């Protein structure tokens with residue numbers, strides 16, 4: 001029976017329809033692992049598996065088939081494995097297309113220390129990346145000069161005041177909801193005076209509404225990168241434009257031990273898509289050694305988003321116990337465990 005809120009009642013158990021995109025490279029391996037762990041905690045998700053990426057070109061002649069879009073339109077909720085995007089030519093990024101199609105304006109990338117005693121300890125930073133505009137608008141072309149058809153390369157980006165308001169307000173609202181104390185607006189308004197100056201202007205316009213609850217400061221992106229390495233503990237919530245957010249979120253993933261532990265949530269008004277920050281890792285695909293933790297943490301964010309934070313916390317706790325207490329770690333975390341060994345270790349901790 002389908003309720004108005006999209007929940008399905010199957011034999012007395014409430015289930016939440018959701019789209020599952022296995023993705024490319026290590027995608028199917030880590031998705032399989034996460035599904036097993038979700039089953040172990042009694043996951044509420046009723047999956048519709050949908051193709052996208054290189055695999056979908058082979059089966060549907062399209063990296064983003066209409067049936068996949070229709071599924072997300074129906075469920076408004078998806079867990080997505082990484083998708084390969086050809087560098088330079090080839091098809092456009094399916095990730096960028098999905099963000100645009102469902103107006104997923106906020107990319108939430110929390111970086112929290114899981115394994116204590118690393119180069120940096122007690123990191124707890126959430127990066128909020130504007131997900132639709134900036135240089136990702138992809139107004140790009142070449143201009144020919146003489147015989148060289150690609151003599152000059154152009155790229156134009158844009159940020160709108162409305163878009164800046166939406167993402168910066170989202171960052172402040174996130175801070176309020178999660179008991180965070182400070183939002184740092186990151187920009188390059190000294191050089192890109194219009195493109196990122198508008199972002200800083202809007203930050204200064206919105207911050208007074210949160211005075212006394214959440215403080216605001218700002219950083220130029222290059223200085224921010226250095227300070228994240230020298231003293232990351234000064235940061236709480238960072239909000240920034242699309243390209244800077246892409247780069248800085250990999251930097252903060254490095255602070256907590258690498259991409260294998262960094263989840264992401266793409267949030268829009270009508271849909272939300274959860275994924276790992278990392279890509280399809282073609283260098284290790286098919287070898288059974290990929291770390292499923294980032295996608296598992298993304299599934300945890302998906303449970304939080306679905307209003308089931310107690311299940312999200314169970315996933316996070318089981319992962320911490322398996323990796324920290326039991327010391328079961330994949331190679332990217334300095335261990336020797338395979339994907340199936342870490343999966344089994346997490347499931348044992350769920351009990």
Ligand code: NAI
Nearest residue numbers: 082083084085259260277278279280281283284290291332
């Ligand atoms: P990548 O994130 O796939 O890999 C970078 C390095 O990290 C590689 O050495 C890889 O083996 C390692 N790594 C990544 N995830 C891992 C995991 N779960 N466990 C263990 N090691 C892991 O970045 P790369 O190589 O630049 O991109 C590969 C492809 O992925 C490209 O086509 C790119 O466009 C795509 N990509 C897709 C994303 C998405 O779907 N959201 C995000 C980033 C890249």
